Amino acid sequence: MKVPGLVKLSDLWDTLRTSYWFVPTIMAIASTALYAALQTLDTNLDKKLVYKLGWVFTGGPDGAREVLAVVAGSMITIAGVTFSITIVALTLASQQFGPFVLRNFMRDTGNQVVLGTFISTFIFCLLTLRTIRGTDRTTFVPHLSVSMACILAMCSLGVLIYFIHHVSAFIQASNMIFAVSQDLEQAVDRIFPERLGTVNETEPDTHWNKFVENADNAPVRSVEYGYIKAVDNDLLLRTAQENGLVVQMLKRPGKFVGKGDEIAFVQPGGSVNEEVESAINESLLLGPQRTTTQDVEFVFSQIVEVAVRSLSPGINDPFTAIICIDHLGQGLRRVADRSIPSPFRYDKKGALRVIAFPVTFSELVDSSFDQIRHYGRSNAAVLNSLLDTIGAVASHVGREEDLQVLQHHAELILKTASKGLKEEEAFAGIRSKCFATIESTGAKGYFCSAGLKEDSIFTAKQGKS
Structure with missing residues (x-):
């Protein structure tokens, strides 16, 4: 029998986290264990002590059955309503943010705990209900268990209020993007510092x-x-x-x-x-789908998808796109501060064993800016935000080749603006900011990727108009 490696265990844990059933199942098992423990206490509990404790249920069998039946019925009803609200929220999130970000909603611990609370309370009441006996021969009322059912019902009411607030806040664009951005930071921290095997970068x-x-x-x-x-x-x-x-x-x-x-x-x-x-x-x-286990580019793509959708004619929300650009810049800053792992990995004796090329800073910049630049070509605010982000990221870059990548994207933004912006004033503003961004990254009067003079694109723009 093969023992699963750490990677497979990590993937299994990620799968369980993103499933909507894992936490509710654990909570249901916990409620069953709580039922068994309280039943043991109820069986050995002195009735005189029950009446001394003011907070313990002291009613008879009929009253206990009625309380448990009401709590159990209400819990399963609320669970159904909660599930319906969840489906509606998922549908709205899918339409606005795309299907990939639904993974963050599904793995949200708060949503899972809410559903688990309702199901656990229902199971606890159902199990307790079957132990009540009220015949002529024998009478048994689980006083502690009925009292616990009332406590769980009160907790469930608080959880329901939390759920309504949580879902309303979670599907807001800024909060959803921030959640994905946190995943991005974790992915960068998890992937880029790792050096697998003994790495020798001398030759x-x-x-x-x-x-x-x-x-x-x-x-x-x-x-x-x-x-x-x-x-x-x-x-x-x-x-x-x-x-x-x-x-x-x-x-x-x-x-x-x-x-x-x-x-x-x-x-x-x-x-x-x-x-x-x-x-x-x-x-x-x-x-069947990409995950964030070792794929940092996928997290960048999630934020890009939200930005591209917000720039579509049907939505036309450049402010959401700008929020996405800001968070993409934060992710690129984090990558810029890290060393890209060498593709050459050695065993302990120094022999080369594995060649595996990692994702590069250039590829991440391309993934972050290409589509947004294309779909935001006619929006000066979006293009300005891209240039601001490039300038902010450049201050964190220490490798010359990475600076050249940022310079190249600044030039591409200017070329896109020359074709997409109809207002001369808007284009002039983009042009000035682009030159300032190029200069801040290290270029002196020329675009490093194409060797074009500063005035060439502006002259072409004037000739076109």
Whole structure:
């Protein structure tokens, strides 16, 4: 029997967190245990003590049945109403924010606890109701259990008030985007600091050239299909070390893998067997959708989707798009402060074992700005916000190549504005801010990516108009 690795356990925990049934199930089990404990106390409880305690239920069997029946009936009714409100909230959130952000709503602990409270109270009352006896031969009233049912009913009323407030606040755009932004910060902290295996960055080009020049490569193909949710790097490194291999991964988390697609190259090719292919396939955790386990680009895409939807003609809400841009900038600042892990990973003896290229700062910037720039090309406020964000992120960037990426996107925004903005004043404002942003990132009078002079685009704009 194989012991699941940390990556699979992490993915399992993430799946349980995003399910709407896990927390209610735990709470239902807890209510059953509470019922068993209180039944034991009720069985051994002195009746004289019951009447001394003013807060304990002191009624007879008929009164106890009526109280429990009312509480149980009301709880299952409220649970149904809560479920209906949840479906409506999910529908509205899906239409406004897109289907991907529903994951945040589903895994929200508050929503799960609310449903779990109602179900747990219902189960507790139902189990307690069956223990009441009121015949001529024997009479038994679980006084403590009935009292606890009343306490749970009062707690459920408070939870219902919380739920109405929580759902109303949660589906607001700013709160939803902030929740996704927090996921983004956690994903950056979780993914970028990790160095898997022993990393040696002194001669990366040499190792890569040797791998490319070596013709003894054998491909490993996928036996399943789906999105890569995570890669078990420990299993991959251990497999390569035990078999004396160098494995180059062709896919990273977030990419789609079709059945039969090449997922890795292995050197030496003659060492590839069924066991090695099975281990490499097992190191890839596939699923029907992308997750945030090792896919930080997916979290950026969630915020971008909200921004793009808000810029659609049907919604036309640039203020929400600007909020998204602000949070994307915060995520890029966090990435800019981190070191991108080396693609070359070594075993403890210093031998190269795995080559796996991570997502780069350039790719994250492209994912963050490309679509928003395209769909916001006719809105000066959105383009201004993009330039402000680029300037803010540039102050955190320490790598020259990353500064060039930001400069390139500033130039693209100016080109987009020249075609999308009809007002000369609006374009002039974008032009001035773009030049200021370019200068703040390090360029001196020229756009680094295309070598265009400052006045070239403005001249073309005047000629066009």
